[in-house]
Amino acid sequence: MLSITPPAPAVTRSLHVRELRRTTAERVIGPYALSLHSGECVVVSGPSGVGKSLLLRMIADLDPNQGELSITTSTVDTPMTTHARAAMSAPAWRKQVTYVAAESGWWADTLSDHLHIASHAQALTLLASLGLASDLMQAPIARLSSGERQRCALLRAIVQQPHFLLLDEPSSALDGDSALRLEAVLHSLKNNGTGLLVVSHNAAQISRIADRVLYMSSTALLESPA
């Protein structure tokens, strides 16, 4: 069974996005607004090229953008506190709100080299949950298939235990069985309190994992039934 160290269970977090936009010489994207709560999976859908990946990248602050973003934290015993993105360093924000690209990059030779030594045990468990052999930890990244690399990139983000994961088409390179295993991992993450914002085009997958679905146009995010 998948083992993911959960955040303190009594803590409830929400990611709030307001007036998120990007203005370039060519076009204006947004403004967008959304909220994502811990233990929730929200799927973003919409036509290709509308800017779904860009939306996730803007939330992670990887592309220039304007907007009010914050994380609110509350427990049973304490009042709600708000942490604005603007008041945090970008690395501190991204450790809490982590973006995983559809085709992520690699900077070392093996998966093991990309992970902190303390997270190796958890990584081995996750490898099994994702349907990957444990010897993949030491295999050269360059020799992995695109599907293996995609799952390893998700694993690399999960072991850092972010509060919110922004996943850009996380099963685009996976076969049906592997995609189901990945969805099981996403369910476990939800149960452990991680908030998931997922871009997906797969209607069947959306119906299996989404608590809410947001349909994206170039100017708005519209809520539609899951």
Place this chain on the structure above:
Amino acid sequence: MSALMITPLALIITTLLVVLCAALSLVLALGVQRQLLWAALRMMVQLLIVGLFLRQIFALSSAWLTGLVICAMLAAACYEVSARQERRLRGIWHYLNGAAPIVAATLGVALLALTLALQPSPWYDARHAIPLVGIILGTVMNSASLALNYVFSTVTRERNAIEARLALGASRYVAFHDIIRRAVRAGLLPIMNQMAAAGIITLPGLMTGQILAGMDPTAAARYQILLLSLLAGGGFLATVGATLLAVRQLSDERDRLRLDRLR
């Protein structure tokens, strides 16, 4: 031992060697004869002019004139570094990114050498300051240029890796660390090779020149050690400075990769 004078006849004989090489290139259809002759002609004219020019500057012994000549040398080097890059930053930073570290490293190292090591009187004496700045500038310019070229040509190719690190919460300098390390290594390779080969594989140019000019070999060796240390220091400072400035321009204060600033 006195210096051997180079007579016009000696110059003609050595020049004939280049002409012979050009003729061989023509006979063997190698196609380099024109460039070879043109480069040799340029070299001779440039060096004779600079020799005459420096003789006048040394004779005048003016601090202002020395400063002006050094400024002109620095300006030419800064232009050369920016012109050598295949890819370039947008706006004024394309020039500043190479110029600032080159000027700082060259002047810093030259001042150190003139005021603490060589100590000519006065310390800005043109006969010492101009050749010293010239030789430091050559190495510094080459090192900075190689490092910048490495950063600009690599950053687009390694975009996904850099962004993956940024997405996981790395700062921009951590995300660029591999590129920084490799760029500094690329920039320092020529001077490190020069130091490693000095005395075993080759006699460095300055030492050879001084020995031919009649200086005691041990004194010439001391000069060469001092000079290579200055070149290594200047090359390192310029390479690291240029690389870090480039990384700063290719990212922003929110630790984002900004390839839109590169063209």
